[in-house]
Amino acid sequence: MNVNDFDFNLPEELIAQVPLKNRETSRLLVVAQDHLEDRHFYDIVDYLKSGDVLVVNNTKVIAARLFGIKEETGAHVELLILKFEGNRVECLVGNAKVVKLGTRLSFGEGRLIAVCTKIGEEGIRFFDLEYDGIFLEVLDELGQMPLPPYIHERLEDPNRYQTVYAKVDGSAAAPTAGLHFTPDLMDRIKDLGVSIAEVTLHVGLGTFRPVKVETVETHKMHEEHYMMSQETADLLNEAKAKGRRIIAVGTTSVRTLETILKKYGAFKACEGDSDIFIYPGYTFEGVDAIITNFHLPKSTLVMLVSAFAGKSVIEHAYQHAIDEKYRFFSFGDSMFLQEPAKGVCRKTIK
Known part of the structure; x- marks a missing residue:
């Protein structure tokens, strides 16, 4: 597949x-496979x-x-x-050519x-x-929130x-599909009888x-660290056994679930590094629906949702979102992909 097959024109506004x-x-x-509905996120219930x-x-x-600064x-x-x-x-280093083995960089004088x-x-x-004290406290003092480069406004x-x-501290970017939830909405979801399962994937280059390649299949994902607790593994295995839906909030949750199932054949308390790359043709094993934002053109995230819902369905949904002036990317609006594409088989975990 060509990467340009996942391109689209998005008005900057x-x-x-x-x-x-x-x-x-x-x-x-x-x-859904045969229709779209315009709602607000609180309607997810x-x-x-x-x-x-x-x-x-x-x-x-x-x-x-x-x-x-470079000390020298x-x-x-x-x-x-x-x-x-x-x-x-x-x-990831800006102006990386000046940073050689042994180079010393100084921050905060x-x-x-x-x-x-x-x-x-x-x-x-x-x-x-090299520092005195607790690393995350030093980082809070000297560092900045790493907002994406397409966000030009100051975050108050x-x-x-x-x-x-x-x-769980560790991400270089937010898992943005989760930014739509409020404590009150989470309570309303729990009141419906929906269980909340937590996983961790520290968002990074992956x-x-x-x-940057022309052919999708030749792209190499950067590893990101993930963790799953025994409590979450038990909850998800029980859901699979009883045929209950597993709904992933965000592509990072999808990748964590699929990584663990591909490796162990069931959900398991574990941690490790994942470089899983999901694009059309992938066989999903553990996800029945996905809540996700609208992603950048030609990104691995667009490829992932195209693999799940079907490329033509995603193209139609994105064009509808553009026509209806939905907000895109990290602080933008969201989609609820209700079901896998027809013909996308899901393996039953016994």
Whole structure:
């Protein structure tokens, strides 16, 4: 498949620059195989029922963007932290050509020092960190919220780029399908008899890196770290056994579920790194419906939803959204993909 097959023309004015005052008043396009419905996100309760399991990604965005200088020359350098473990971080580096092995970067007049220990591909660098105190507290002091480059407006409240259920620090971007939920809406969903299952996938390059190849099949996903608890695994396995719907909130939740099922054949308490790439032709094993935002042209996210709902269905839905002036991307509106495309088989987990 050619990457250009997933391109579309989007008027710039439809790229949402700021979040709505009330999260749940965003618009919701309900997508079935044979029709579309224009609703608001608070209407999602009309499409959920007792016994459903709603899977949310509880990752929390960290202040992952750092601006500093190269100690030797004073050259300005920008880091986007993709992963961290202890005092070691993997970063996407702006002006990466000036960062060699052994290069020392200083942030906050020496409050944080990063020493390059490994050169990766396409601007990726690995660093050992030197600092006093607790890393996330230092990061909160020196770093900035890593908003996407297509957002040009200042975000007044950084919490609006977090889901209301965010709890596990580690993301370089928000799982944006979850930004529409409010605490009150979550309570109403639970009152319906819907179970909430939490997974964690720390959003990084695997989710937002542009596709730079011409042929879809040759794109390589960057690994992102995921986790599933025993409680969530038990809940999802029971839902599968009883034929209850599993509804994924966002492509990151989809990728976490599919990664674990592909690896173990059932849901399992585990953690690891996923580079799963889902595009048309993929066989879904664990997702009955998806809540998702409207994604960038030629992105792996458009490919994923096209694999689930069918490419022609997604093309029709996106054109409808453009015609009806829906808001796109991170702070934009959402879709509820109610069912897989006809002919997309789902394996039964025994």
